[in-house]
Amino acid sequence: MSKHSNQSDRNSYSSLDARIFKSLRAYPELDSGLNRQFSFTPSSDLADILIVDSYENTARDKVNILISNEKFNDVLCISPSESAESIIKSLNLIIKGYSNSPRINKLKALEEQNALLSEANKGLVELYNLIESKNNQIQFLKNKLENIINSAGESIVEINESGEIIFANNKFTTITGYAKEQTERMNFLLLLESDKRTEFMEGLKALVGDTIGDISARLRKRDGEYIDIQGYMTLIKGKDIHYELIFQDISRKLQLEKQMKYLEEKAIVSGLSRHLSHNILNALTVAGGFLKKIKESGEQTDIMKHRWQIVDDKFKLIEEIITGYNDYTNVINLKYTDNLDIADFFHGLIRAVALKKFDKTFSAFLYNFPDHYEIDYTFRFTRSCRMEANKNFLKLGFCYIIKDTIRYFGDEPPMKFKITTEVLNGRFAISIYVDDLDVPQPVLETMCQPWNHNMLSQSFDYWGIVIASVIMEKHGGNLSIEKSNGGMKIIMLF
Incomplete structure (x- = not known):
């Protein structure tokens, strides 16, 4: 590659919006190759993307790229066993993709315009994502808005077109058990039962203008258990299409309704059982009295005694069945x-x-x-x-x-x-x-x-x-x- 070509590539990347910081003491060859490709900030605090060779050098609220054979859930890991050229190509794609992302566009708009209030009509969640503390007044609005959203009794979640979570309030983290950091870029679709995901996506696509769609699904918590949720979703249309989901956990409500229905059915069955058993036993008592008179007035041969014994046994069996079933329904109401x-x-x-x-x-x-x-x-x-x-x-x-x-x-x-x-x-x-x-x-x-x-x-x-x-x-x-x-x-x- 010629010197002129290298300088041209470097200039093309220097215009990227993403700010990059690197610390690669363990990999000097890769460090040198990156210097020819990108421009870097002198401080990690000023950077959007960190390229480091030690997990201790990663930071929250940054895009962390770790050159390491170890794997971590909260950072992007690239194996150093790959060639420097391959790693540089991967980093090129990652940085270019991040620089063209909705997040960078929002940061650039914030830095250049400082006109957040004009976007307030996009809704509380959209406004919260845009506010980035440029002065005391904006910081006050941000804190106020955060308190309002996080104190809401419903879960409020914002997702993009592919289902990734852009924002989730405190109620969502409380009912699902996920920490704030875990919800960032989590795919909301993967939390839904698999047979409901297609229906959910079709509902999102059907949203136009100010229409409101219903949500009725089961959501997987961190512990693997599912909860029933119900609410609605709306479209937030700006530079990028986002969706706002507002819903409640109705598992307890459904459980209570099921229990009340069960108790109601049980009460009906028990009452009917006691009523029927009482009347049947009364009928048996009356019939038994008449049969006793018929038995006493008839001829008492061995054959007749045997037949009367069968009748007596059947009467006892019927009585035992009815009273036994009555005991069963009484046990249900124990x-x-x-x-x-x-x-x-x-x-x-x-x-x-x-x-x-x-x-x-x-x-x-x-x-x-x-x-x-x-x-x-x-x-x-x-x-x-x-x-x-x-x-x-x-x-x-x-x-x-x-x-x-x-x-x-x-x-x-x-x-x-x-x-x-x-x-x-x-x-x-x-x-x-x-x-x-x-x-x-x-x-x-x-x-x-x-x-x-x-x-x-x-x-x-x-x-x-x-x-x-x-x-x-x-x-x-x-x-x-x-x-x-x-x-x-x-x-x-x-």
């Missing part, structure tokens, strides 16, 4: 009534059930509770464990487990249970084990699910265990059933 030492409560209950000396009148149909069972128990949980609870429902759930296990699996009485209280993963647990019981896996997988059975006839075979599972969930725990040592183990974990 409220805490007691502050219990949960371990002490269950130790007393297990002893009472094992001795068959417990009060069986607390449920509408547990008078059918069987007595052909044996219980061996071991209490390994010895510490106090207090919690808000409903002891009647806890008692109901435990007795349902024993009752339905016997009813569904107890072919040869008495059924033998081994019950242990212990610590599992730091939590209070009750393990109920039944020996020599081969339970099919499909049955195990659906025993705690009210509407997920292979056969409709199974729906009420272990309905009480379903109720017990809901009771555990209402108390912050869970019920699980698994195969264990040739038998079945039911675990109540609080």
Whole structure:
């Protein structure tokens, strides 16, 4: 390259608006090559772009180009293993692109015109980006405007045509968890759910003049969770096309609406269930009275006795299904009534059930509770464990487990249970084990699910265990059933 050619290139770059500072002591060849290509400021404070060989020499609010094999998230890194010519070409493109950017145009307009107030009609955010502290009055306006925008209850974000964030207020950083520095030049589109990005861009392109577009999307926070946002977007048209987005986090609002809808539906179902069960049980009582009279007036042969026994059994089954479903809907509306030492409560209950000396009148149909069972128990949980609870429902759930296990699996009485209280993963647990019981896996997988059975006839075979599972969930725990040592183990974990 001729001397005349080098001087011509250098002069072409000296007219660039970008001000450059370099410090490349570790790379003298590259340093010398850059001197032939660019003009440099004597101080890093005066520069827009820093080209350095040490991360410690980078600065905030500058375009930092680091010649290093190390990688940093907040600076542009170029490997020194590349040739000096290749690095100079890369720097040429970067500096030329920065010099032609909207940011440099704004700085130049600010320095040459000092007429920021004439741009006020572009909106608060646009005005804030243009103000650059040239005198006390402008600095006052800047501070005032910053306070107004950052104290807003909505997130205010300005993006360019490609979606890069030019400005974001404090509310945006608060709800997303990103720091101010992280939001600079972050692409807003990448924060949206992927299936909403095309729709969002189409909405931006549809904005003309003073039109306002709606925003309804889900936004990814720094921790990876998504929030629901709702608001509007407007076009800011000047030398460059920008868009202003103003929106709110409505996740809590949607959650409350969903919860209210759930509670409303639950109240309707529960009320209807109690109404229906009351009327059906009344009808059963009346029908049972008439059948009893018919039975007493008829011939009592062995065949008739067998048939009447079938009728009696079906009446009891219908009564048990209706009252069981009524218990289920009552459990859905469960409220805490007691502050219990949960371990002490269950130790007393297990002893009472094992001795068959417990009060069986607390449920509408547990008078059918069987007595052909044996219980061996071991209490390994010895510490106090207090919690808000409903002891009647806890008692109901435990007795349902024993009752339905016997009813569904107890072919040869008495059924033998081994019950242990212990610590599992730091939590209070009750393990109920039944020996020599081969339970099919499909049955195990659906025993705690009210509407997920292979056969409709199974729906009420272990309905009480379903109720017990809901009771555990209402108390912050869970019920699980698994195969264990040739038998079945039911675990109540609080």
